[in-house]
Amino acid sequence: MSNRPLRIAMVAPPWFELPPRGYGGIEAMCADLTDALVERGHDVTLIAAGRNGTRARRMLRTYDVPQGKRLGEPLPEVWHTAATARILEDLDVDVVHDHTLAGPLLARGRDVPTVVTTHGPLDGEPGDYYRQLGDSVHLVAISESQRSQAPDLNWAGTVHNALRAGDFPYRRDKEDWVFFLGRCTPDKGMHLAIDAARAAGREIKLAAKCSEPAEHAYFDEYIKPRLGxxxxxxxxxxxxRKKQLLARARCLLFPLQWEEPFGMVMIEAMVCGTPVVTLRRGSVPEVVADGVTGLVRDDVADLPEAIEAVDAIDSRACRNHVIEHFQPETMAAGYEAVYRKVITRSGDTPGTPAAVTPAPTQADMAPVA
Known part of the structure; x- marks a missing residue:
């Protein structure tokens, strides 16, 4: 058994290009993971839609134009999955890493193992879906909280999401308003953020995706009446613009109403030096260091007081926490360990886990002094 580089097929969803120019959290994660794996010496073939903005050795397209305008329709992902299957027939790889929902359905017929990152919640039907797939796929959770929702699934590991700190500005001096960033859905609690900011006597700025019918319905019922x-x-x-807003805000207000699997917006805020005021739901205790990078509360009634208390949080500690725990190099090392483990399990052993390759020295990734 050797430590030779791995040949990895990275299958992204068909909705947005990599990296995305706007919305597209999964695509952003795929792009950062691809680049970090290449930096570690691996041979990555990207299967995706649209342009290739990654360092993958090659990209094989399904759609020439990403299908973001059809997000929510079943056919684009099913078509993307069928096209991916044909592409994989001609690829010589050690492992397939699939980030789509439909793609894992075809894993059972492959000679190489398929790793699947579970990007969403696992309660109800999503968890049952992965149970039907059984041991045909090797699942990776994005938080221990998410994994605990369905501990009986065929887990191969837990790897937190990440971002490149150098891509985000750091600002020590904050303005007086608070910020909400997310989607127009009840589970993100934007209406509660408005109420908490008003109770604290603070201005709030709201930035959210609001394009699907359910999002419009939530906005009309809960947000529009609260505007003023x-x-x-x-x-x-x-x-x-998003990054500058995150850097300027007094805090990110994130009153979750569901078991958040990860919450990229929290590390985006912290890396800008902005503390997070949130509720103890889902992955929050794994992502936010209570009292160090934000304030975590158990009751929404406690959020106004927490908004006022964020002055005690050191902005440098917020950024350094992300650099220490949520960088792509750390994420890639975690996934490499998973790949080698599942390849060994499958009986095709191209290598044993290699020592983590030191990340390239980058001044913009250095902890804030």
Missing amino acids: PGVEWLGEVNGD
């Missing part, structure tokens, strides 16, 4: 003085609706924000 001190509440600014920005709509969906992306790119540099």
